[in-house]
Amino acid sequence: MRFLIIGLSILFFSLSTIITFKALEIPDHDTSHQDNRKDETSELNNVIKRLTEDQEANKAIVANLQATVSQLEDKLKTKQEVIESIKTADTDNNKPKTLAVFGGGTFSPGKIALNDVALSTIENFVGEISASQGSRVIIEGHTDNIPTGKQNVDNMDLSLRRAKAIANILVSHGVSPDRISAIGYGDAHPIDSNDTEEGRAKNRRVEVKLMPKEPIEGKS
Template identity: 40%
Template sequence: MSMKRISVLLCLLFLAGCAAPQTQTKTTKGGLYGAAGGAAAGALIGQVIGRSTSGTLIGAAIGAAVGGAGGAAVGKMMDNQERDMRNVLATSDAAAVSREGNLLAVTFKGDVTFDTNSAEVRPGLYSEINRVAGVMTQYPETLIRVEGHTDSVGSDAYNMDLSTRRANAVKTLLVQRGVADSRIEVVGYGETMPIATNDTEAGRQKNRRVEIKIAPQTQAQTQ
């Protein structure tokens, strides 16, 4: 299935989620439909790209996490994991931590993590990988998606392949450091999800990245 078809389907899911009964408050609708629609969209992406039940499960968890679904215990667990992840990466120039709802993200800068046109993680980044894996093993109730991204230089096919190989390289290092393989999904997005313009070198540097998304497993199980 093409990325264009995926985008259309996601739009339909989003519009369906917005069609909430008028008797609900805006806050209630935002929480319920943000989580449900996010979980459905995430599950769709997981199935289409991952083509596996595991991919669907992880996609649903990530979608629900963005929507903010989950009880106090789940929120507390993600608060603790965010705190621990920020602490271990506080002095890193290669990685950054962000949070949306109950979705935690660790972003590795591509220019620092890999040599040009290479999918081999630089040995200098092993310490960061070690620390990230150490936190992940302390929170086994989470599911993980490793996402690879590139800038727009080069062909679509080359960038998609490179982004997938880079994401796989990061996953391999995480697994070698004790993170269960069954918890991790790998997705290569190539140049399709830029976070900055590709018209400048500064923008292209931001787009060359690997993002690790971490979501509570319990959210996927309750959808």
């Protein structure tokens, strides 16, 4: 009996030792698993952090590129505007400059004599003509569509006579006749309706234009 009790005691002690050892192993296994999960989570967080940082860096790069493109577009636009202004200036320099337009009140109906206001106006731009050496003066006469009522004098002839009247005054002020061209257009180029007196008065006009000096061939 005594040996039986001793044997059972040894058996219980052995079982107790085994159970205790197993119990101690389980926490160690769980802790290792948790540590692995923590490491994986930490690594994932690091990856996310790097991706976020890369994304922010890419945004900054894109913003810088957009700013650079915008600056280049502004510079290109400015250069284009300068080029256009130069082209416009060159074109304007090749166009005739209107010195004066003598309206319907300048001449009496069917007459070619100028009034005092017109004479004073001519004196004002003679200096500019004289200073523009090599340029030409174009004088264009225009009328309304009302017949002159005079024999052998139609609107075409009347417009030419009025243009020549102004040309003669320019010559009397020292402008060389070789620089002057007088042209009569009659009623071919109205600028307003001939159906009203106001419109006809605008159409009865003489325009004096200064043509720029033509460039010598082979020179800019």
